[in-house]
Amino acid sequence: MSAAVTGSLRTGTVTEFLDALAAKVPAPGGGATAALHLGQAAALVSMVARYTTGPRYAQHESLVTRICDRADAVRARALRLADEDMAAFSGVIESYRLPKDTEAEKAARSAAIAAATKRAAAVPADVADAAAEALTLAEELLPVSNPNVISDVAAAAEAARAAATTARVNVEINIPGIPDSLARESLLTRMAGVDELADRADAITARVRKLVQS
DSSP states (O other), rough: OOOHHTTTTTOOOOOHHHHHHSSSSSSSHHHHHHHHHHHHHHHHHHHHHHHSSSGGGGGHHHHHHHHHHHHHHHHHHHHHHHHHHHHHHHHHHHHSSSSSSSSHHHHHHHHHHHHHHHHHHHHHHHHHHHHHHHHHHHHHGGGGOOOOTTTTHHHHHHHHHHHHHHHHHHHHGGGOOOHHHHHHHHHHHHHHHHHHHHHHHHHHHHHHHHHOOO
């Protein structure tokens, strides 16, 4: 658990997080990096929105304000999810360390492992859901955004894609350890849209590249 605290995105520095990520410790890992990708996507959307203000963009003020507010909220959620992911994975490790000397202890341990694994899959699933929102915000912002920072809309889309695809892998690796078939099905259903999200990110990047090359 101490490794997760050391690598906290909310209370530590980028250097501390990367040092913890590189260390031989259970957490942070891939799930936390998915949340970091999400936070970067949302932050980029917010930055472009804040540059898309003033008289030149007055007709889009309400749209840009809404996008900026939502992106700020997603960024804050990403930081929470990063810490939740580290805590969830630490919970899995701790559940495997529970005693198993008696039948009662074995049953309690199995139940704890199942619950912790389910939580470890649920957090990255939440990251993927939030990545879809971040990408939608980038799509909405692109047509009206300040052309001087339009490349950052593509960067946001690519970060959202990385968040979703990384989160999906972290969901899938935990699926076999979840005995609840309904929970497994629900998680897989939530991941079914990740390929479409990646295609949408491709479309944003292609459009931006075309605009900057014209």
